[in-house]
Amino acid sequence: KASDIHIEPTRENLRVRFRLDGVLYPSLVLPLKIHPAVVARIKILGGLKIDETRLPQDGRFSTVIGDRRIDFRVSSFPTELGEKVAIRILDPEKGIKSLDELGLQDRDFKIVEETIKSLYGIILVTGPTGCGKITATILIIGASSTNLSNSFFSTSFLFASPFISSSNLSKALSTSLSGT
Missing domain, CATH: 3.30.450.90 (Beta-Lactamase)
Structure with a gap:
């Protein structure tokens, strides 16, 4: 498809x-x-x-x-x-539904799990178009604690959740670069 x-x-x-x-x-x-x-x-x-x-x-x-x-x-x-x-x-029905299905190496999976549970830390999700950055980010956010402060930054996507602060970096950068 x-x-x-x-x-x-x-x-x-x-x-x-x-x-x-x-x-x-x-x-x-x-x-x-x-x-x-x-x-x-x-x-x-x-x-x-x-x-x-x-x-x-x-x-x-x-x-x-x-x-x-x-x-x-x-x-x-x-x-x-x-x-x-x-x-x-x-298509929301296709694709990965849990962190376990992301295909992370055991070592990397443990690091992500520990960072999600930690009071401090940052997880950067990067890669080429279509590689699953948004899917991975949504799964990580879904697995994180709702009583922690979570922020999501993207150049093309805003995440709607009552537990997440979301910002589109493209719009923020173009606004600051244009001086408005």
């Missing part, structure tokens, strides 16, 4: 590609004239500003397919030929 949908303008047409196992495969070639309408619709679904075409934007939306809720993360990115849109498909 595809993990991402990429919608990219070229000089001749609008190209749609799907990411399967980390590789982008061509799927559709559409007329270039529908590019603005397609991008606008996706931006509306994702809660992005449709009139902002000069800056990258991130958003999200959900839909129900059959009896399952599927989440989508949307990113728009300005290019010389127009906005490129990437949609990450997130």
Whole structure:
């Protein structure tokens, strides 16, 4: 199953590609004239500003397919030929459900467990797109004590929980860099 949908303008047409196992495969070639309408619709679904075409934007939306809720993360990115849109498909029913299933080496699993139980410490979750950073972070947060102070920082995702302080670093950095 595809993990991402990429919608990219070229000089001749609008190209749609799907990411399967980390590789982008061509799927559709559409007329270039529908590019603005397609991008606008996706931006509306994702809660992005449709009139902002000069800056990258991130958003999200959900839909129900059959009896399952599927989440989508949307990113728009300005290019010389127009906005490129990437949609990450997130199926909450698939994937890892517990810390034990993360595949950590025994030594690393013990370190994570000890840090979660500790009054002090930090766990950094890093890696390339699609490697499971958000899944790992959510599982770690879920396993941590609710009577401790937990903070979550991300460049693309905000975690909604009554026990977590969450901040989007991309927005914070762009605001501080622009002087506003």
